[in-house]
Amino acid sequence: MSDTLAETPLLTTVQKKTVRIRWFLIGFLILGGVVNYLDRSTLSVANTTIAGEFGLNALEMGLLLSAFSWPYAIANLPAGYLVDKFGPKHVFAFAAGAWSLVSMVTAAANSFGVLYALRVALGIAESPFFTASLKVSERWFNKRERALPVALINTGSQIANAIAPPLLTFLLLTMSWRGMFIVVGALGVVVALVWLRIYRDPTLQEQAMIKGAQAQEAIASTEPKVGWGQLLRQRNTWFMVLGAFGIFYTVWVYLTWLPSYLQTARGFSLSQSGWLASLPFLCGIIGVIFGGWLSNRLVARGTSTVRARKIPIVGGAVLAAAAVLPVAYVDNTALAIVLLSLGYFASQIPIGCLWTLASDVAPTNQVASLGAIQNFGGFVGAAIAPAATGAILTATAGNYTLVFLIGGVLLLVGALSYGFFVKDRSGRTA
Incomplete structure (x- = not known):
């Protein structure tokens, strides 16, 4: 029997059903990613409005925009353990229900402190999404196929980033920022309920068809269980952490400050910035898909899986740096937007491959x-x-030059970390 369903020339009825189910699940996870990131984007779009209502300066708003990410980063650690232990179905559904509730409660916030606490809670609640999605991909796709579905799941966030500025700006202008939070939160409740209804793990027969019965038996009999302590002692782990740090830093400058940059540094109105801010994120959708396609293409041509992930990661990060660094010195607004769009496109090429790389170098029970x-x-x-x-x-009276310089340098740090220090240490060639 073939190791992949995609390689089977004539599919049986069971195989056709398996193909439909797994791609349907990926499609729903894309939708889940859209809702997940719309929740994250609400504060960024309402940046200037909330700052005005609560009397916040740029430093205070920066702290508020960071309130999501610190707990999200920390909560990812137990989230990964919980997904490995309990599976993606219930962990994902619980998380979606929790982040939706937090979003709706945020509509009642009446002070900086309350807003900050709720953003912390949102970060914790959203942390299992991508780890659960990675687990779904690991269970329903084999190693040679996995880059594309993981990249497609990551397009959900980019679709949300693209539609968030105009959509959330429309909601903000028509029903206030509080109404915007309620509407987006309600969408997440629907996602949680539907996921509970539709998701299941593959059967043993489906696992054999997806990954190959002999390969599954070999993995089950020879692969040792690896604890977190051993993962943290591996060089790959720490350079993946450093590389992701460099790439995500610049991505989140886009996600949290781009609407404000367009308004304060480029002179656009709130409604105009809503549409213009969507342009880089539309390019990001293409970037994520391109990265996954390129990685799968390289594997099909005989490139080792780890190398096939690293090429889009490193190439995308270097190209993004080359686009972002000049923005610091560009006066022409149209050229600046073109460079920002190219930079975000390139910064998204690595995103799906980062997650797929983790599934390639980790033992099955630690993906x-x-x-x-x-x-x-x-x-x-x-x-x-x-x-x-x-x-x-705050220190430069609103000058973005140093912002873009730091972002470009950290993209290069990410490229170097993955390119030179993350290696296939398993001895496998595929």
Whole structure:
């Protein structure tokens, strides 16, 4: 029997059903990613409105924008363990229900302190999403196929980033920022209920068809159980953490400060910035898909799986740095937006491959855990980025030059970490 369903020339009825089920689950996870990231984006879109209502300066707003990422980064560690232990069905559903409740309660916030506490709670609640999604991909796709579905799941966040500025700006203008939080939170409740209804793990027969019965038996008989302590003693783990830090830092400068940058540094109105801010994120959708496609293509041509993940990661990060660094010195607004769009496109090429790389180098029973540790490193960068940007803007009277320079340099740090120090240490070639 073939190791992959995709390689089977004539599919049986059971195989056709398996193909439909697994791609349907990926499609729903894309939708879940959209809702997940719309929740995260609400504060960024309402940045100037909330700052005005609560009398917050750039430094205080930066701290508030960072409030999500610190607990999210830390909570990724137990989230990965919980997904490995209890599976993706119930952990994901619980998380979606929790983050939706937090979003709706945020509509009643009446002070900086309450807003900050609720953003902390949102970060904790959202932490299992990508680790659960990675576990679903690991269970329903084999190693050679996995990059594309993981990349597609990550397009959910990019779709949300693209539609969030115009959509959430519309909600903000028509029903206030409080109404915006309620509507987005309600969407997550629907996602949680539907997921509980539709998800199941593959049967033993389906596992054999997806990954190959002999391969599954070999893994079950020879692969030792690896604890977290051993994962943390491996060089790959720490350079994946550092690499993710460098890439995610710049991504989160985009996610948290781009609407404000367009308004304060480029002079656009709230409604205009809502549409313009969507352009880089639309490019990001293409970037994520391209990265997954390229990685799968490289594997099909005989490139080792780890190398096939690293090429899009390193290439994307270097290209993103080359686009972001010049923005610091560009006066022409149209050119700046083109460079920002190219930079975000390139910064998203690695995203799906980062998660797939974790599933390639981790033991089967530690896939979500290693992915969570890597994501922890990324979201330490994501947590620092908004606060550091706010501090820079406060110290420089709103000048973004240093913001873009730091972002470009950290993208290069990410490229170097993955390119030179993350290696296939398992002895496997595929």
